[in-house]
Amino acid sequence: MAVSVPRDRPIGVFDSGVGGLTVLHELLVQLPQEDFVYLADTARFPYGERSARELQEFSLQIAEELVRRQVKLLVVACNSATAAALPALQARMMETTLGVDVIGVVRPGAVHAVATTRTGRVGLMATTATVSSGAYAEAVAAADPHVDLVQVPCPDLTAIIEGGFPFDQRVVDTVRRYCEPLREARVDTVILGCTHYPLVRPMLQRMLGPAVTIISSGAPLARQVEHVLGSRSLGSLREGEGNYSFLCTGDAEAFRAQGTHFLQMPLGDVAQVEIAAGALQPTPNLARAQRLRT
Ligand code: DGL
Numbered sequence: 001m002a003v004s005v006p007r008d009r010p011i012g013v014f015d016s017g018v019g020g021l022t023v024l025h026e027l028l029v030q031l032p033q034e035d036f037v038y039l040a041d042t043a044r045f046p047y048g049e050r051s052a053r054e055l056q057e058f059s060l061q062i063a064e065e066l067v068r069r070q071v072k073l074l075v076v077a078c079n080s081a082t083a084a085a086l087p088a089l090q091a092r093m094m095e096t097t098l099g100v101d102v103i104g105v106v107r108p109g110a111v112h113a114v115a116t117t118r119t120g121r122v123g124l125m126a127t128t129a130t131v132s133s134g135a136y137a138e139a140v141a142a143a144d145p146h147v148d149l150v151q152v153p154c155p156d157l158t159a160i161i162e163g164g165f166p167f168d169q170r171v172v173d174t175v176r177r178y179c180e181p182l183r184e185a186r187v188d189t190v191i192l193g194c195t196h197y198p199l200v201r202p203m204l205q206r207m208l209g210p211a212v213t214i215i216s217s218g219a220p221l222a223r224q225v226e227h228v229l230g231s232r233s234l235g236s237l238r239e240g241e242g243n244y245s246f247l248c249t250g251d252a253e254a255f256r257a258q259g260t261h262f263l264q265m266p267l268g269d270v271a272q273v274e275i276a277a278g279a280l281q282p283t284p285n286l287a288r289a290q291r292l293r294t
Contacts, residue, residue, distance in 0.1 A: 005072040005100060007234050010035035010243075011225070012071030014062045016047040017162045018255070019196030020077030021263045023105065026218035027075070028244065028265070030226060034235070035242040037069055038077075040259075041275070042250030046158050047080040048127025048194065055084035055129065061275045063089055065247075067100060072234055075225060076104040079193050079217075080127045083135035101228055106130075108224050109191050109217035110139035116213050117189040120147050123182035123212075125204075126193030128153045136193055150185040154178045154194070161196045164258060167203075175200065179207040192216045199262055246270040 011031075013024050017040050024038050039062055041047075047055060059081045063074055076082045076089065082104030089102045113122050124136050131153040140149045157178065160171050182190055190212055192198055198216040205214055229235040236242060245268070248255040252270040259267045 005234060007072065007229075007236060008035075008238075009070050009072035010037045010245075011073045011075060012037055012039070012063075012066035012069070013075040013077050014039040014041065014059075014066065014081070015078040015195055016041050016045040016080070017158075017196070018258050018262045019158065019161070019194060019199070021259055022195050022198040022216065023075065023077035023218045023221055024244070025263060025265075026222040027225060030219075030222035031229070031235075032241050033238045034229075036244040037066065037071060038244065038246050039066060039273070040246070040248040040250075040255055042248045042255055044249065045162060046127075047078060048129050048158050049155060050080070050129055052084040052129070052133065055081050056088045058275075059085035059089055060092055063092065063102070065273060065275055067093075071100065073225065073228060074100055074102045075221070076102065077195050077221075079105050079135075079195060080129040082106045083130045083133035101232070103221065103224055103228060105195060105217040105221055106135045106193075107139050108220035109193065109215055110136055111143050112217075112220040113189050113191045113215045114140060114143040114147050116215060117147060117187075119186075119188045120144075121185060121187040121189075122147055122149050123185065123187035123190040123208075124149055124151045124193045125154050125157075125178060125182070125190060125197060126151070127158060128155050130193050136191065150182060150187055152178055152181050154197075157200075158194060158196045161199050162258075164261070167200075172203070175203055176207050179204065182208060182212075187212065189213045189215060247273045249273060249275055 086104040093100045093102050131151045137149055140147050252272040256267050256270045
């Protein structure tokens with residue numbers, strides 16, 4: 001039985017790096033009165049080629065760190081971590097905390113894509129970890145089993161984006177190669193199933209063609225967060241703007257420089273945190289977790 005969490009606490013958000021800033025950006029716009037604490041696990045970036053077990057372990061460690069900082073809600077702003085660890089995170093939050101809800105990026109994007117497609121042919125660009133988890137196939141089928149999902153793993157794309165600008169011809173060729181199967185399959189809607197990808201959205205739109213609708217999870221996720229805060233009486237009562245702060249596990253100055261560029265808002269101070277590797281094992285109680293990946 002969940003104990004009620006005070007509404008004046010921050011919302012915790014995490015990703016492997018700067019990608020989750022595309023989600024944070026939507027949250028800051030949609031919920032300006034809330035406080036946020038964003039954790040980037042840059043020391044262990046990239047997540048996209050890691051095993052499900054590693055991603056579960058990392059996600060549980062980060063959740064513990066954010067709960068220690070008294071977050072009232074946890075947002076997994078990383079598809080790879082959502083796909084591998086959402087049920088484990090939800091189980092752990094149910095067992096060990098004051099009933100902190102966990103929201104991931106897979107289901108909001110999948111549901112929005114199914115509602116958007118007119119032909120029933122949807123594409124997915126995502127990391128290898130996300131594609132091989134089957135999380136999007138499951139979420140799309142749950143929304144409408146008649147929608148075909150064409151999945152393209154894009155193993156180099158996150159590292160290219162995290163590496164920053166300027167992009168050279170090699171980058172353009174790599175991105176074009178990833179778009180090719182989606183053009184061939186004549187999808188009318190493409191899910192950006194990695195929170196880093198909206199950072200190169202104009203390049204993707206040009207290569208996919210103007211008729212394709214690109215879906216990123218930030219906006220639908222922000223609407224879900226708004227709903228969760230409202231339905232649990234957890235929304236901040238503040239009238240002005242809230243605060244946001246940043247933590248990272250790698251080099252703080254590098255994250256600040258990169259993050260300011262991508263968030264297009266000042267980041268202020270970034271604190272480096274150490275997250276003990278191997279401190280937690282994946283929860284044994286997965287069976288009790290909600291199976292549905294949100
Ligand atoms: N932005 C993350 C995702 O949505 C992680 C990508 C990575 O670290 O490879 O999957």
